[in-house]
Amino acid sequence: MAGGRVQRNRFRLPPRSSRENRYLSPELGTSPELEILFHNDQRQPVLQFLREVHIALDTGTERTKASFLLRYDNKTNSGPPADAPTTVQWQNYESSVPSQVAFKDEGRMIWGDEVEQELRTEGIKQSQVIRHLKASLFDAQIHSQRPPQPELSRSLPKMRKIELMNSLQSCGEDADDYQLENLSLYSDYMGHVYRYVLYFIAKTHGSLGWPVRDNRDLYKAWNPPGNVQIRVALPLPVGSTPRQVQLVVAAAKSAGIPNPYPVAEPASALIHHLFKSRADGQSIIGKRYLISDVGAGSADHQVWEVVEQQPLQLREIGIPEEAKTAWCGGAFVNQIATQQIMRDIRDIDRVLRATQRSNGPSDRQSLELKIAKKFEKEKLRFEGRETIYLRIKGLPDIPEFRLRGGNKVILQPEDVKNAFAPCLGRIVLMLDTAIKSLERQTSRGTVQGIDEIIVVGGVSQNRYFLDQIRNRYSGGLRSLFRYTIPVTLPPEAASGSLTVAHGAVLLSAERDLIKERYIRRSFCVGRHEEVDRRMYPAESWYTSPQDGQVRVNVTRFLFRQGFHPQRFSSAPFQGWRGLIPDDMEDGSWLIQEQLYYSDTLSQDGLWIEDPTIDVHAMPAPLSFRISSEEARLFPRERGPSNVEWFYLEYELILSLDGHIMTFNFTIPKKGRFPKRGDRYANVMRKTGRYDTAGVSKLFNSA
Numbered sequence: 001m002a003g004g005r006v007q008r009n010r011f012r013l014p015p016r017s018s019r020e021n022r023y024l025s026p027e028l029g030t031s032p033e034l035e036i037l038f039h040n041d042q043r044q045p046v047l048q049f050l051r052e053v054h055i056a057l058d059t060g061t062e063r064t065k066a067s068f069l070l071r072y073d074n075k076t077n078s079g080p081p082a083d084a085p086t087t088v089q090w091q092n093y094e095s096s097v098p099s100q101v102a103f104k105d106e107g108r109m110i111w112g113d114e115v116e117q118e119l120r121t122e123g124i125k126q127s128q129v130i131r132h133l134k135a136s137l138f139d140a141q142i143h144s145q146r147p148p149q150p151e152l153s154r155s156l157p158k159m160r161k162i163e164l165m166n167s168l169q170s171c172g173e174d175a176d177d178y179q180l181e182n183l184s185l186y187s188d189y190m191g192h193v194y195r196y197v198l199y200f201i202a203k204t205h206g207s208l209g210w211p212v213r214d215n216r217d218l219y220k221a222w223n224p225p226g227n228v229q230i231r232v233a234l235p236l237p238v239g240s241t242p243r244q245v246q247l248v249v250a251a252a253k254s255a256g257i258p259n260p261y262p263v264a265e266p267a268s269a270l271i272h273h274l275f276k277s278r279a280d281g282q283s284i285i286g287k288r289y290l291i292s293d294v295g296a297g298s299a300d301h302q303v304w305e306v307v308e309q310q311p312l313q314l315r316e317i318g319i320p321e322e323a324k325t326a327w328c329g330g331a332f333v334n335q336i337a338t339q340q341i342m343r344d345i346r347d348i349d350r351v352l353r354a355t356q357r358s359n360g361p362s363d364r365q366s367l368e369l370k371i372a373k374k375f376e377k378e379k380l381r382f383e384g385r386e387t388i389y390l391r392i393k394g395l396p397d398i399p400e401f402r403l404r405g406g407n408k409v410i411l412q413p414e415d416v417k418n419a420f421a422p423c424l425g426r427i428v429l430m431l432d433t434a435i436k437s438l439e440r441q442t443s444r445g446t447v448q449g450i451d452e453i454i455v456v457g458g459v460s461q462n463r464y465f466l467d468q469i470r471n472r473y474s475g476g477l478r479s480l481f482r483y484t485i486p487v488t489l490p491p492e493a494a495s496g497s498l499t500v501a502h503g504a505v506l507l508s509a510e511r512d513l514i515k516e517r518y519i520r521r522s523f524c525v526g527r528h529e530e531v532d533r534r535m536y537p538a539e540s541w542y543t544s545p546q547d548g549q550v551r552v553n554v555t556r557f558l559f560r561q562g563f564h565p566q567r568f569s570s571a572p573f574q575g576w577r578g579l580i581p582d583d584m585e586d587g588s589w590l591i592q593e594q595l596y597y598s599d600t601l602s603q604d605g606l607w608i609e610d611p612t613i614d615v616h617a618m619p620a621p622l623s624f625r626i627s628s629e630e631a632r633l634f635p636r637e638r639g640p641s642n643v644e645w646f647y648l649e650y651e652l653i654l655s656l657d658g659h660i661m662t663f664n665f666t667i668p669k670k671g672r673f674p675k676r677g678d679r680y681a682n683v684m685r686k687t688g689r690y691d692t693a694g695v696s697k698l699f700n701s702a
Contacts, residue, residue, distance in 0.1 A: 064098070195216040272500075298329050328422065329458070452485065
């Protein structure tokens with residue numbers, strides 16, 4: 001997760017004979033990642049073929065990080081280890097880059113460290129810089145209180161708007177519900193980040209034969225040679241709604257990112273931690289971990305239980321929704337501290353005149369940004385008793401404005417604690433809720449449901465924050481629980497953390513890690529059934545011409561919201577249709593089956609066309625064309641008016657394999673399924689495949 005301190009290990013460029021190494025930072029030391037990066041071409045066996053490229057784009061609120069993993073079909077036993085994702089080094093020679101964009105006068109978007117360079121040379125102003133991109137995307141709905149920035153409206157061409165609208169509509173979303181400017185902004189940023197990763201892979205892995213294109217826009221329509229699949233993991237807050245996940249995936253696809261695969265940020269961090277620590281020899285089967293991922297933008301919590309250790313398999317344990325995600329990360333703490341300081345500066349013009357004389361901040365926004373950056377750095381060493389000094393050149397000596405002595409802002413310990421208090425209080429409440437929800441009562445008393453709390457993300461690096469969490473849950477004076485829960489800060493999360501990016505790559509590459517996952521959306525079909533008409537409005541009644549019975553088209557759920565194995569199929573749903581000659585068009589009947597979804601309901605027997613309920617049609621229903629010749633094999637029936645019609649049975653099955661959901665629609669060629677022998681020996685079948693990671697687009701059918 002973004003946030004917290006980022007190591008800035010700058011270094012001199014090596015000689016030109018080591019051109020590929022110019023893009024690597026020495027902060028990797030002698031890690032396995034560096035071993036692969038430096039010596040990849042030499043270590044690769046001759047007889048091997050690149051099969052998959054797994055990429056993770058962790059576009060955090062403050063910083064963006066990325067990693068990747070190359071998977072080979074080897075004809076020898078050597079090759080890159082599956083548990084060693086490679087860190088992407090950016091133009092600034094660091095393992096992360098600021099999550100920010102700006103537009104030049106000609107309308108060209110610049111991003112990341114290029115924005116910093118333009119600010120230093122005064123090519124752009126602070127007011128032109130757009131930050132907190134992920135948070136702004138989640139506020140992209142019209143009902144958000146955050147208005148779109150005028151710069152974005154001017155920079156969004158008409159064709160781009162049409163492209164985004166089509167992308168949203170293909171995901172089952174109404175484009176009118178969203179501010180397309182915010183969506184376009186995030187999509188364009190993701191595209192820049194993704195294309196840079198392709199460039200970095202091409203630059204550092206020359207044996208792949210990928211072209212090294214300094215103009216990275218040339219990667220927009222590029223595909224790797226050979227039958228290579230690229231999968232891109234997108235870490236997201238665990239509390240993201242299905243619609244928010246759809247929005248992110250729509251933005252990724254609009255950016256040209258192939259096979260986007262949303263993953264939860266806490267789950268990614270846990271996977272990386274367990275892979276790093278799996279060699280200690282201790283059994284962890286049955287152990288439950290509560291992951292607290294507190295980054296710059298959000299605090300996210302998940303609970304996972306280890307099902308198998310060799311190979312590693314996990315299943316998610318449910319916790320209340322209010323314990324999962326809150327937008328109260330490190331940037332929120334910085335904002336409160338900055339607001340507190342600015343309130344005490346009662347004569348802002350006097351202060352700005354002084355800073356301008358020293359080539360310091362020249363306006364209120366620049367001063368606020370400078371204060372927030374200084375506080376971000378200094379808060380890391382705060383342990384609860386220290387006075388903090390934010391050194392800003394040119395500040396006047398005004399003791400009553402917290403500016404005693406000049407060139408610095410002075411914050412007393414209580415001031416810093418007050419800045420942390422809202423964020424810390426919210427996180428503690430979320431952790432309390434999660435822990436209490438998993439307690440079990442036995443004859444011997446309360447049995448704890450959590451074995452360990454693992455804290456990751458940028459805010460976890462703050463000593464005061466970590467001490468407060470440990471004091472509450474590890475037997476300190478502020479503990480509410482009679483038992484202690486160890487609070488662990490993984491060593492790999494102690495500096496600018498790449499745990500989420502690395503773990504997301506592993507989740508993408510090792511699908512069998514997750515044995516059971518929580519499906520947030522329920523799926524159903526409609527079926528005309530004889531019901532108690534008094535329970536339904538008259539406009540829902542339908543008189544079947546086949547037999548004259550009054551029926552209502554009601555919900556029948558195949559998948560309900562909740563936990564499901566990675567591979568799962570619903571019980572077969574069986575029904576029948578009656579083909580009436582008057583319904584024939586051009587010598588055939590059109591048979592369709594529509595799949596529906598709901599984020600809030602899973603109740604059978606609801607009128608499916610009721611405009612007041614949360615049930616929505618999936619795009620692209622499955623369709624059969626039944627010719628009059630084919631119908632001659634079907635059983636024949638006669639209705640009340642003595643009109644002959646053809647009887648046709650059908651079967652529906654919804655199955656899940658990972659995040660891919662398959663909708664099967666089967667019709668027997670003779671109208672009825674056989675009562676003996678192979679039920680599916682002589683059938684017609686239509687199949688639709690959907691991505692349940694949050695996108696409802698039908699992306700393949702047969």
